[in-house]
Amino acid sequence: MSVIKVPEADVAGWYCATCDEEMVLQSVELEYLDSLFNVELPACPKCRFVLIPEGLALGKMHQVEQLLEDK
Amino acid sequence: MEQSELRQWERQCVQEEVPPCTAACPLHVDARTFCSLMAQRRWDKAWQILAKTMPLPGVLARFCDGPCKGTCVRKDAGGAIEMEFLERFCAENAKPVAPPRPLPSRGKTVAVLGGGMTGLCATWELVRRGFDVTLYCSSLGGSLLDYSGDILPEGVLEREIESLRTMGATIEAGVDILLVQLDLLLDEKDAVFVDSDAVSTDLFPIGMLDEMTLGTQRAGLFASRSGEVSFILQAATGRRAANSIERYTQGVSMVTGRELEGPYETRLFTSLEKIESVSPVLDKAYSELTAQDEAKRCLQCECMECVKGCEYLRHFKYYPKVYVRQIYNNDSIVMGTRQANTMINSCMLCGQCEIICPEDFSMADVCLEARRGMVAQGKMPPSAHEFALRDMAFANGAQSALARHAPGADISEYVFFPGCQLTASDPEGVLAAYDDLCRRLGSVGLMLHCCGIPAEWSGQQALMEESMEVLREKWQALGGPKIIVACPTCLKTLREGLPDAAIVSHWAILRALGLPAGAKVQDISLAINDPCAARNDVLLREDVRSLLDSLHIDVKEPEYSGEKTPCCGYGGLLSTANPALGEAVARARGEAVEEDYVTYCVMCRDMLAKIGKRAVHLYDLLYPGNDDPGVRPAPGYSVRRENRVYLKERLLRELWCEDGANAKQPYEDIGVEFTEQARSAMEDRRILKSDVQKVLLQANTSGCHLVNDKTGHKLASFRPVVVTYWVEYEDRGTEFIVHNTWCHRMHIKGAQQ
Ligand SMILES: [Zn+2]
Numbered sequence: 001m002s003v004i005k006v007p008e009a010d011v012a013g014w015y016c017a018t019c020d021e022e023m024v025l026q027s028v029e030l031e032y033l034d035s036l037f038n039v040e041l042p043a044c045p046k047c048r049f050v051l052i053p054e055g056l057a058l059g060k061m062h063q064v065e066q067l068l069e070d071k
Numbered sequence: 072m073e074q075s076e077l078r079q080w081e082r083q084c085v086q087e088e089v090p091p092c093t094a095a096c097p098l099h100v101d102a103r104t105f106c107s108l109m110a111q112r113r114w115d116k117a118w119q120i121l122a123k124t125m126p127l128p129g130v131l132a133r134f135c136d137g138p139c140k141g142t143c144v145r146k147d148a149g150g151a152i153e154m155e156f157l158e159r160f161c162a163e164n165a166k167p168v169a170p171p172r173p174l175p176s177r178g179k180t181v182a183v184l185g186g187g188m189t190g191l192c193a194t195w196e197l198v199r200r201g202f203d204v205t206l207y208c209s210s211l212g213g214s215l216l217d218y219s220g221d222i223l224p225e226g227v228l229e230r231e232i233e234s235l236r237t238m239g240a241t242i243e244a245g246v247d248i249l250l251v252q253l254d255l256l257l258d259e260k261d262a263v264f265v266d267s268d269a270v271s272t273d274l275f276p277i278g279m280l281d282e283m284t285l286g287t288q289r290a291g292l293f294a295s296r297s298g299e300v301s302f303i304l305q306a307a308t309g310r311r312a313a314n315s316i317e318r319y320t321q322g323v324s325m326v327t328g329r330e331l332e333g334p335y336e337t338r339l340f341t342s343l344e345k346i347e348s349v350s351p352v353l354d355k356a357y358s359e360l361t362a363q364d365e366a367k368r369c370l371q372c373e374c375m376e377c378v379k380g381c382e383y384l385r386h387f388k389y390y391p392k393v394y395v396r397q398i399y400n401n402d403s404i405v406m407g408t409r410q411a412n413t414m415i416n417s418c419m420l421c422g423q424c425e426i427i428c429p430e431d432f433s434m435a436d437v438c439l440e441a442r443r444g445m446v447a448q449g450k451m452p453p454s455a456h457e458f459a460l461r462d463m464a465f466a467n468g469a470q471s472a473l474a475r476h477a478p479g480a481d482i483s484e485y486v487f488f489p490g491c492q493l494t495a496s497d498p499e500g501v502l503a504a505y506d507d508l509c510r511r512l513g514s515v516g517l518m519l520h521c522c523g524i525p526a527e528w529s530g531q532q533a534l535m536e537e538s539m540e541v542l543r544e545k546w547q548a549l550g551g552p553k554i555i556v557a558c559p560t561c562l563k564t565l566r567e568g569l570p571d572a573a574i575v576s577h578w579a580i581l582r583a584l585g586l587p588a589g590a591k592v593q594d595i596s597l598a599i600n601d602p603c604a605a606r607n608d609v610l611l612r613e614d615v616r617s618l619l620d621s622l623h624i625d626v627k628e629p630e631y632s633g634e635k636t637p638c639c640g641y642g643g644l645l646s647t648a649n650p651a652l653g654e655a656v657a658r659a660r661g662e663a664v665e666e667d668y669v670t671y672c673v674m675c676r677d678m679l680a681k682i683g684k685r686a687v688h689l690y691d692l693l694y695p696g697n698d699d700p701g702v703r704p705a706p707g708y709s710v711r712r713e714n715r716v717y718l719k720e721r722l723l724r725e726l727w728c729e730d731g732a733n734a735k736q737p738y739e740d741i742g743v744e745f746t747e748q749a750r751s752a753m754e755d756r757r758i759l760k761s762d763v764q765k766v767l768l769q770a771n772t773s774g775c776h777l778v779n780d781k782t783g784h785k786l787a788s789f790r791p792v793v794v795t796y797w798v799e800y801e802d803r804g805t806e807f808i809v810h811n812t813w814c815h816r817m818h819i820k821g822a823q824q
Contacts, residue, residue, distance in 0.1 A: 013779040014786060023259040023777075027818040031732070036820075043822065048777055050822040052788070052797065058756075065816050069452030070409045 187213025192309025
């Protein structure tokens, strides 16, 4: 899952409204069909709200989902 | 799938069977590939094809008398391919090839007596297979020596005899056969073959000859029957002798599995439909140009009948025999990627191939069984059918489902079952139809429910049975009335699931009752689109055509119609499991006719409408509204749900005078507008308005969201069950403007809800 990377541009401009914090890359755990991955994703350093941008959800993340579904 | 089942299925697909020419050829020359290369003027390559199969090719290619022509499929479309002239042209113009490299020596010795075509060919076949062969003859060539000049130019026979020597044959020509002592030879060699046309059998009494093995009553002695004049058949006899000697020296059965050695009948089917008749090129001394033209007439025989009619079968690039192997392999994978999942889930289960196939191959049976297996093993990709099954649950939920006697009645002779997709797409049509039935038939009950077919298509047998059980209970609670069904898929499904119910199509009822008041009678031409569920229901198709006739509609039949009709792309849940292919299927159907379509399945109508093809449902003509129904857009996923809810509420309010409104869910109060971009993203990504409202409610309640400092848009996410939805929106105080939305199935652990 190291292939899951978020381009800078997709994160640019977003900040956490609750905590008034910029998104920073953090280690996040993703889970699908009994598989677990640690990936670096933009998240609020305070409340840990994780951002999954559109390009990631429909691109790489979708591909990995499909791959796991066919395992 | 068991391996024996795989073999059974594989046998049923004839695409890989040999073409009739190869089957009829005593030497089984690959005439189809030969013609294909000749048509490309690749003479040298074409010659390699002949030389690969023919012994002494330079000689035999000049003496072939075209035994394939009697079975050539082209014979009924202008005339059989002039194979013998093509061979001769090729022999004269192609670069000669080196003789085949023999197999490693078997350490077995054979004597061949007689140097006619039979003896020469037996020698060729035996040395090629690694036998140590000595050919004894008085003269080389036998009756070949009667030919010369144009027919057998000087040097051709000599070159092939040289090839025999190159391959390792020992040739003892000029031998006085009288001096050969057969007993000694039989002692010395592992086997002996006698070419009876080149050696007088008076000298070698061989006695009874076995037709199949060419064996005699003496062990190890084989012989040809004398009197055969065709050189090709002589060559085939030489090969048969070589096959027998190989079996004999290996000590295996002399007789089993030899059915395909001589000419045989192939099961390959080749259609002549759409094939233009073209006469043979009759100039027999072919030039490069005429040889090419003649070779081009070859049909390159193959079946592919099912593939021609089905966008799905075409999409995956092969044909059922290959697919069933892929499905078998997919099924056997324990670890690793199951590469055929998408192919299995893309079949529309419509049954078209089974009707078209000369051997009744059914991809639907194979794929449905495979899906059931995947479900049983827990290997069905969750994303494949979940959306459709959620939709089915919604159609059967309290907001949409209904089962009642007519208002004021406590008994029903009939109950109307429009089907959950018709109510989702055309609630006004359903209202009008129900009203019409009540007026003309008296008290007709109403059932709004899904027939359960999404469960069946997704391989979820238990869910299908459960759903049918619920239906049965509701129907029995109404006293088991006759069921009037509008949707052809529901009709088929209910007939299978409720075999004790009297079930009749709405179209049969209308045909009997006559057109409803207000039906739109107009002299227009429309192409009929039979839905796949009507494939095996000839009465249903007739009822519909009769109604169209009453409406004065001039009905055009598309090329694939009636029992051969294709699916629209919705069947088998294709459009859920593989939306892009579903759209391609609908597009192909749309492009099949010039006229607008008329159909009696609302999913067909909506699939066609989605790709921009004008199509009307029969209800649009029988219960017309004011708008042009040909351009009525296919409602999106959210609207389909809302239509079901709306229909139920309106029925309860207007007919049963009850407050039909369901208790509202809190998220339904969220006011929301969508930009064009958001709307199209929702359809593509199958995100419902209610999904978006749930995200917004959650963001409101928790206060958790992001803000973009350039656009001022907010971004929130929520995971109601197994999918996480993201919504990018503007907060306008009283309502939200949604700019974009997306989703994923992967779960973020330890973060927001
Ligand atoms: Zn925060």
